[in-house]
Amino acid sequence: MKICNNLYFNFVMMLVCLISLSIVFQSCKRTSEKTSEKIIEKSLGNDAEVDIDDEKVVIKTDEGTFTTDATMNSWPKEAPGEVPEFKYGDVIGVTTQEVDEANNWVVILENVPANALQEYKEILESEGFKINFTTTIGTGGQLMAEKGKLAVMVMAGEGNATVTIGFNN
Known part of the structure; x- marks a missing residue:
């Protein structure tokens, strides 16, 4: 019974870790996109509007x-x-x-x-x-x-x- 509980506990912990990593990576990806947008906007002048979404980039200027x-x-x-x-x-x-x-x-x-x-x-x-x-x-x-x-x-x-x-x- 103790082995079964340990396996269950290990499985739950692994699942929690995977979900946590997924959330962290998604958050890092979005943060990276926002940082890239700000860098591009500054390099083009503050009048530029940049939107990065996965594999699509839209840059709007005057x-x-x-x-x-x-x-x-x-x-x-x-x-x-x-x-x-x-x-x-x-x-x-x-x-x-x-x-x-x-x-x-x-x-x-x-x-x-x-x-x-x-x-x-x-x-x-x-x-x-x-x-x-x-x-x-x-x-x-x-x-x-x-x-x-x-x-x-x-x-x-x-x-x-x-x-x-x-x-x-």
């Missing part, structure tokens, strides 16, 4: 809003419809910048095949984009394309790619 979201795993719906979706690989994060009513998007992908840059270039051309330059290095490279005020830049290599969409002034 000039605009900057959002980076590592939980967003799809092509941004807000991106201009004239820009064909880059369907090669897996989206692992999206950054959006809203400045003076002009938005910019950066889409980060992984598991991108080596032929993706060339195939996307052909898709852009078929959609009426003018390719301003293309650089190929090994299995990667970069390209810049424009259509009206829209600009698209793609950098790819080593199984990763970054697609930047913005507007020219």
